[in-house]
Amino acid sequence: MVRLEAMLIVLVVVSALSVVTAQHQSRQRFVALEREQARMQQLEVEYGQLQLEQSTWATHARVEKLARERLGMRPPVPGQTVVLESGL
Amino acid sequence: MKKKARNVTFNHNPLLERGLPVWRARLLLMALMAGSAALGLRAIYLQGVNEEFLQAKGESRYARVVDLAATRGRVLDRHGEIQAVSTPVKSIWAIPSDVRLDPPEARKLATLLDMDVAELNSRLAANKDFVYLKRQVSPEIGKKVAELKISGIHDQQEYRRYYPSGAVMAHVLGFTGVEDKGQEGIELAFDKVLAGKPGQRRVIKDRRGQVIEDVESVKEPLDGRDVTLSVDAKVQYLAHTALKQAIDTHKAKAGGVVVLDAKTGEILALVNSPTYNPNNRGGLSGAQLRNRVFTDTYEPGSTMKPFIAGLALEKGKFRFDTVIDTAPGRLTIGNATISDAHRHGLLTVAEVIQKSSNIGAAKMALTFPAEDMWQLFDSLGFGAPLKLGFPGEVGGRLRPAKTWKPIEQATMSYGHGISVSLMQMANAFQVFARDGDIVPLTLAKLDAPPLSGRRIFSPQTAREVRAMLEMVVLPGGTAQKAQVPGYRVAGKTGTAEKLEGGRYTHKYVASFVGFAPASDPRLIIAVMVDEPGGAFHYGGDVAAPVFAQLMGGALRALGVVPDAPLAPLQMARQGDPASRSPL
Secondary structure (H helix, E strand, C coil), rough: HHHHHHHHHHHEEEEEEEHHHHHHHHHHHHHHHHHHHHHHHHHHHHHHHHHHHHHHHCCCCHHHHHHHHHHCCCCCCCCCEEEEECCC | HHHHCCCCCCCCHHHCCCCCHHHHHHHHHHHHHHHHHHHHHHHHHHHHHCCHHHHHHHHHHHEEEEEECCCCCEEEECCEEEEEEEEEEEEEEEEEEHHCHHHHHHHHHHHHHCCCHHHHHHCCCCCCCEEEEEEEEEEEHHHHHHHCCCCCCCEEEEEEEEEEHHHHHHHCCCCCCCCCCCCCCCCHHHHHHCCCEEEEEEECCCCCCCCEEEEEECCEECCCCCCCECCHHHHHHHHHHHHHHHHHHHCCCCCEEEEECCCEEEEEEEEEEECCCCCCCEEEEHHHHHCHHCEEEEEEHHHHHHHHHHHHHCCCCCCCEEEECCCCCCEEECCCCEEEECCCCCEEEHHHHHHHHHHHHHHHHHCCCCHHHHHHHHHHCCCHHHHHHHHCCCCCCCCCCHHHHHHHHHHHHHHCCCCCEHHHHHHHHEEEEEECCEEEEEECCCCCCCCCCCEEEHHHHHHHHHHHHHHHCCCCCCCHHHHHHCCCCEEEEEEEEEECCCEEEEEEEEEEEEEECCCCCCCEEEEEEEEECCCCCCCHHHHHHHHHHHHHHHHHHHCCCCCCCCCCCCCEEEHHHHHCCCC
């Protein structure tokens, strides 16, 4: 009888301690999750800013200006165009 | 042992033998029982009856409901290029009474916020609980301000909308207000789709305010969805440049351009001038904000004539080559006289369109009952808004046929006494570009072209009018400046004197509406220039060159095969399907 009781007490204590550990771990994991989520959001924000930057660099006005001024390009005049037709 | 000797045991305690009154014991027992009953009731009250309230009170000590921001959707052009995007920014605010700034700190803060120290101090001297020091600064600056750790200075997250294309797209996109709500253009028309729904969740925070447990999600944040427009950023840019040039050269007051895809009814470009920069909206005037293409109506002038020709052919009363006598260049109806700018004499129906004879058009129109003409205008979409969801769209003026006098019917045939918006005009020209039917216009990109539209003319009629419109840009027509090298072009000029306060002034609206390639129309372009102030005011001189420049650029950008190859053009035939490249 005494032995059974002792065993049960040990089991209860072990269970109690594991509850504490589990809770602790869950909190730690949650904090980690939280951190990663914040990072994800941060990266999304950065992605948005980069997209914005990209489209600002790629505005047609800027591309045309660079093409004309720096690269010396111009629209083809009639007669310079070669039309490729599909063989079908 | 001595005590034992005295023979005093518990049972034989002499004190007890004195015999206490029974009520004392009973009273004590009752008191104890009452006490325990009170505790029991209290416990039941707290645990049972009042439990919810107390739980909530307790939770409020550590649980918090946090708002989760939802971002507004992006606006993309038809190729996925970003036209509007929200990025987070910080607004720096302060509780003036909490702020204790020593001069070096004030200097640092002022430099970060790009303000004068004096201005900063005057803001902080305000007798208010809340002042914005600076709204919408970049997140980096917000972080640096937070790192100064000045008490009483706080920041809050906000979103700011950016429009990379700036003025080019301004009238298509519109803009949002401070609260990130759409106020104009697409931002307003598609606000329901774009706007996100902020969410909430309940969390447990520790003493330092760090979230340690996610209890439940009260409401998931719902990010706004992206909107993909039918607009092609490249065509839009070409249209913007071409119109701006024309406005500058001809010293015009304003102007508008619409580009439609004739195959699908998609709006590829929509440009107004004057325009504005949506990223910096200080000092805007109403004229700049006006989306003329939708909200302004004008008397279309001669661009109306092809519809009358179409009606004439459709009803079988006229043929392509039926001769109409327009001599002597004047026609009196009732007590009013209409006239042509040039005398022409005998003209075929095709030549009436080519040379833009008012008398020819009026003579054709007067062979129909007013009801027929009204029916035509109505089915072409004049007189009622197109309902594209744009704010301020107008329907123009089209009075009921019963009230028309013959002279009005005559003038309406060449576009006076009726008013339309440029978008309506472009819409109606589908009837010639599309073999006689009209599909609904759209600003959102379509996955598949609409199956069929509303039929107005037979394909035969549409093709014949198209041939007439092609003559307009050929030698002998009114718009030779609308020619595009390499492509067959068709269109119609319009020059209308403006009506102000019921009288015609010497101010004009020059327009050109046309499409190309004429063999298989792909693009419809409508150009309108308001009050050209230079040497020219005819549609053929002012609007047609804009059309030509834009059409040439747009067809090349879309890779449309030329249908009128010029002599030196080489045609290469590619036999190998694997290396077939799209143009």
